[in-house]
Amino acid sequence: MVAFLLCFVLAFLTPHLSIEAKTAVKSAVKNECEGYPSPLPLIQYDDSTEEFKVPDQAAEFFSRLESKVALVIFAGVGKAGKSTLINNMLAVPHECGMTVSTSFKPGTRGVWIWPTPIQTSPDAVVLVGDTEGLGAPGAGEDFDAKLSTITTLLSSVYIYTVRGQVSHRDVTQLQSVTVMAEFFEKKFKKSLPLPALAWAILSTNFKAPDSSHEYIEWVLQEKSDETEENAKYNEVVRVLKKYKNVASIDPVTFFRRPHSQLDTVELATTPYSSLDSKYREEVEKFKSDLLAANIKPKPIFGEALSGKRFLQLAKDLCLEASILGGTTESPILRFVAKQAAAECESGYFTAMAQADTTNIALLHRTHKSAMNEAKVCFFEKAFGGEKNKENRVQWDLTEGALSSNFSVKAVEANHSVVSNCRHSLAENIDRMYERKFTVAAELAHFVRLIKAEFYAECKASIHDKAGVLQEREREIDQHLLSVKLREGRExxxxxxxxxxxxxxxxxxxxxxxxxxxxxxxxxxxxxxxxxxxxxxxxxxxxxxxxxxxxxxxxxxxxxxxxxxxxxxxxxxxxxxxxxxxxxxxxxxxxxxxxxxxxxxxxxxxxxxxxxxxxxx
Ligand SMILES: Nc1nc2c(ncn2[C@@H]2O[C@H](COP(=O)(O)OP(=O)(O)OP(=O)(O)O)[C@@H](O)[C@H]2O)c(=O)[nH]1
Ligand SMILES: [Mg+2]
Incomplete structure (x- = not known):
C-alpha cells in the first residue's frame, strides 16, 4: 500500500520524473499486486472507428475455457461505484482490481472481466464483469443502448448498480434493457433467455426497507402526466415491474455507506479491512447469496454457452452493434436470425445434397419443400413459431435474409453439367453408330473413351453424386447393348x-x-x-x-x-x-x-x- 501511495503521489510528478523513477513506480505497484491476476478487457470500443471489439487477450482466454460460462455483469450510470463493489466483493485491492478512478472521467472503459473463474459446478463457472458507466456526456450515438444490448445478451445476471437512491435517470437508462426484455419476451423467449435483473443500491443513507418488493413498488411508479416522454418512462416502468427475476437472487440489495467519513476518506485508497464492518458484512452476504443462487450459464437455443461459444457470441454482438445503428433490436434480431438460420440451413443443404440432380422438376420440388421445412424450423427456433409472425418488426428482413441463403442455383448448375454430359455422350454414341462402327470391340473402345471424358468432365463438379453417376453408367451400358443388338439384327x-x-x-x-x-x-x-x-x-x-x-x-x-x-x-x-x-x-x-x-x-x-x- 505504501508503494501504491508512493505511486499516487509520484503520478503528479510523472512528467518531471526520469525513466528510472517511472520504472520504480511501476514496479512498486507490480509488487503490491503480486499474486493477483490482471483484469481482462472483454469488449473495447474504438472511438475513431466507432467499433466494438473483443481484444485478443479475451479471445485467448475464452478459447481456452472449456467450462460453460455464466457472466455476472455490473452495470449502472457512471461513478455509481460498480468497480469498487466488484473489487470489494472479490477481495482484491483497488490498485490491482477493476479500475477505480477518482477523476471525473470514466474509470472503466468498455467491459472488463475478472479472469479468475468461480467454479459453481463441475462443468460451469461464474465470471464477474464490470462495465463502462452509462449516460456519460459525449458518448457516441446509441453507445449506451448498444453496450446494454451486448452486456444483457452476454450475462446470466445483470446487476444494475445505483448510488444512494434509484432516480428517474436510472429508470430511463434501463430503457434499452426493457426494450430488449419486451423484444425477447415476444420473440426469443425460447432461444435467448434474458439475464436475471437485480438492483444493488450503494451508500444508502436510509434504513433498508423490510422487503425488496416494497422498495421496487415504490421506485417503479408510473408518472401521471400524459406527455410523450412520460409515456416512454411509464412503458419502461411497466416492463421492469413484470420483469421476472430468478427467485434465488434477491431483487434488491442495499449497502450502507462503506465508511463513516466519506468526505475525507478516499475509498479508492482505503484498504477493504478499514471499511465499516457492517458494510463488509453486507458485501460478504451479497457475494455468498449470489454464488448460492445457482447461476446458470447462458443457454442459446437450449445449449449452455461454453467458453468458445461465449467468445463467438461476444464477437458477433460486437460486429452487429458496430455495423448497425438505431434500435437495440437490430443487432439482436440479426444475431438471433443468424444463429437460428445456421441451425436450420443444415437441414436444407442435406436434403439438397441428396436430391436427384438429373431431374430438374424433382430438384425444384425438393428445393421448395426443404426450404419450407427450414423456414418452419427457423421461425420455431428464432420466434417460437410462425403464429407469432404478426407485429414483428423487420420480419421481412430476417425472412429475406434466410431465403437468400437457399438457392437452387448451385444444384441447377450441377444438373446442367450432368445433363450436358449425358447429351454429349448419347450424341457421340449415336454419331459413332452413324459412322458405321459396326465392329463391336471398336464401338466398346470408343464408348470407353467417351465415358472417361464424361467422368473427367462431370465427376469433379459432382463427386458427391457417385450414385447418380453409377446409374448413368448403367444407362450407358444399356445404350451400348441396344446399339450392339441393332447392329446384330441388321x-x-x-x-x-x-x-x-x-x-x-x-x-x-x-x-x-x-x-x-x-x-x-x-x-x-x-x-x-x-x-x-x-x-x-x-x-x-x-x-x-x-x-x-x-x-x-x-x-x-x-x-x-x-x-x-x-x-x-x-x-x-x-x-x-x-x-x-x-x-x-x-x-x-x-x-x-x-x-x-x-x-x-x-x-x-x-x-x-x-x-x-x-x-x-
Ligand atoms: N460515497 C461513496 N463513494 C463511492 C462508493 N463506491 C465507490 N465510490 C467512489 O466513487 C468513485 C467511482 O467509483 P467506481 O467504483 O470507479 O465507480 P464506477 O461506477 O465503476 O465508475 P465508472 O467506471 O467511471 O463508471 C470513486 O471515487 C469511489 O471511491 C460508495 O459506496 N459510496
Ligand atoms: Mg468502473
Missing amino acids: SKSRYEKRIVFTLVFAYALNFVVQKGLGFNTGLVFLYKLCGVMYLSFSFIASHDEYLVKFLDIFQSLSDVASPFIAAVSSLLHPYIRHDPFLVGAFEYLYVPIFSCMAVMALNVVLSVLRWCCCRK
Missing part, C-alpha cells in the same frame, strides 16, 4: 443373304463340277456346312443375348485372322475393298470358305492325278 439379315447365296453357289458349282465335268468334288461339304451355319445362325440370332455373344466370338476370330485377311485383301485388291459381299465373306466366312476351297482344290488335284493315271 447384320443377321445381311449374313443370312450371304449364307444362302454361298449355299446356292456351292451347290451349283458342285453340280457343274460333278455332273458336267464328271469330277467327284468336295464342294458338297461346303454347301452342307453353309446349311448348318444358316440354321445355327438363325437360331442364335433369334436370341438377343446369344447374338451379342456370337458377334463377340466372331469379333475375336476376326481379330486373330485379321493379318491373313489383310494379306488376302491386299492380294485381291481392288476387288475386295469395294465389294461389300466380298468384305463380308472375308470377314465372317473366311474359315469355312478357305477350308472348303482347300478341300475343293485337293479334290481337283486328286481327280487330275486319277485321270492322268487312268490315261496311262
Whole structure:
C-alpha cells in the first residue's frame, strides 16, 4: 500500500520524473499486486472507428475455457461505484482490481472481466464483469443502448448498480434493457433467455426497507402526466415491474455507506479491512447469496454457452452493434436470425445434397419443400413459431435474409453439367453408330473413351453424386447393348443373304463340277456346312443375348485372322475393298470358305492325278 501511495503521489510528478523513477513506480505497484491476476478487457470500443471489439487477450482466454460460462455483469450510470463493489466483493485491492478512478472521467472503459473463474459446478463457472458507466456526456450515438444490448445478451445476471437512491435517470437508462426484455419476451423467449435483473443500491443513507418488493413498488411508479416522454418512462416502468427475476437472487440489495467519513476518506485508497464492518458484512452476504443462487450459464437455443461459444457470441454482438445503428433490436434480431438460420440451413443443404440432380422438376420440388421445412424450423427456433409472425418488426428482413441463403442455383448448375454430359455422350454414341462402327470391340473402345471424358468432365463438379453417376453408367451400358443388338439384327439379315447365296453357289458349282465335268468334288461339304451355319445362325440370332455373344466370338476370330485377311485383301485388291459381299465373306466366312476351297482344290488335284493315271 505504501508503494501504491508512493505511486499516487509520484503520478503528479510523472512528467518531471526520469525513466528510472517511472520504472520504480511501476514496479512498486507490480509488487503490491503480486499474486493477483490482471483484469481482462472483454469488449473495447474504438472511438475513431466507432467499433466494438473483443481484444485478443479475451479471445485467448475464452478459447481456452472449456467450462460453460455464466457472466455476472455490473452495470449502472457512471461513478455509481460498480468497480469498487466488484473489487470489494472479490477481495482484491483497488490498485490491482477493476479500475477505480477518482477523476471525473470514466474509470472503466468498455467491459472488463475478472479472469479468475468461480467454479459453481463441475462443468460451469461464474465470471464477474464490470462495465463502462452509462449516460456519460459525449458518448457516441446509441453507445449506451448498444453496450446494454451486448452486456444483457452476454450475462446470466445483470446487476444494475445505483448510488444512494434509484432516480428517474436510472429508470430511463434501463430503457434499452426493457426494450430488449419486451423484444425477447415476444420473440426469443425460447432461444435467448434474458439475464436475471437485480438492483444493488450503494451508500444508502436510509434504513433498508423490510422487503425488496416494497422498495421496487415504490421506485417503479408510473408518472401521471400524459406527455410523450412520460409515456416512454411509464412503458419502461411497466416492463421492469413484470420483469421476472430468478427467485434465488434477491431483487434488491442495499449497502450502507462503506465508511463513516466519506468526505475525507478516499475509498479508492482505503484498504477493504478499514471499511465499516457492517458494510463488509453486507458485501460478504451479497457475494455468498449470489454464488448460492445457482447461476446458470447462458443457454442459446437450449445449449449452455461454453467458453468458445461465449467468445463467438461476444464477437458477433460486437460486429452487429458496430455495423448497425438505431434500435437495440437490430443487432439482436440479426444475431438471433443468424444463429437460428445456421441451425436450420443444415437441414436444407442435406436434403439438397441428396436430391436427384438429373431431374430438374424433382430438384425444384425438393428445393421448395426443404426450404419450407427450414423456414418452419427457423421461425420455431428464432420466434417460437410462425403464429407469432404478426407485429414483428423487420420480419421481412430476417425472412429475406434466410431465403437468400437457399438457392437452387448451385444444384441447377450441377444438373446442367450432368445433363450436358449425358447429351454429349448419347450424341457421340449415336454419331459413332452413324459412322458405321459396326465392329463391336471398336464401338466398346470408343464408348470407353467417351465415358472417361464424361467422368473427367462431370465427376469433379459432382463427386458427391457417385450414385447418380453409377446409374448413368448403367444407362450407358444399356445404350451400348441396344446399339450392339441393332447392329446384330441388321447384320443377321445381311449374313443370312450371304449364307444362302454361298449355299446356292456351292451347290451349283458342285453340280457343274460333278455332273458336267464328271469330277467327284468336295464342294458338297461346303454347301452342307453353309446349311448348318444358316440354321445355327438363325437360331442364335433369334436370341438377343446369344447374338451379342456370337458377334463377340466372331469379333475375336476376326481379330486373330485379321493379318491373313489383310494379306488376302491386299492380294485381291481392288476387288475386295469395294465389294461389300466380298468384305463380308472375308470377314465372317473366311474359315469355312478357305477350308472348303482347300478341300475343293485337293479334290481337283486328286481327280487330275486319277485321270492322268487312268490315261496311262
Ligand atoms: N460515497 C461513496 N463513494 C463511492 C462508493 N463506491 C465507490 N465510490 C467512489 O466513487 C468513485 C467511482 O467509483 P467506481 O467504483 O470507479 O465507480 P464506477 O461506477 O465503476 O465508475 P465508472 O467506471 O467511471 O463508471 C470513486 O471515487 C469511489 O471511491 C460508495 O459506496 N459510496
Ligand atoms: Mg468502473
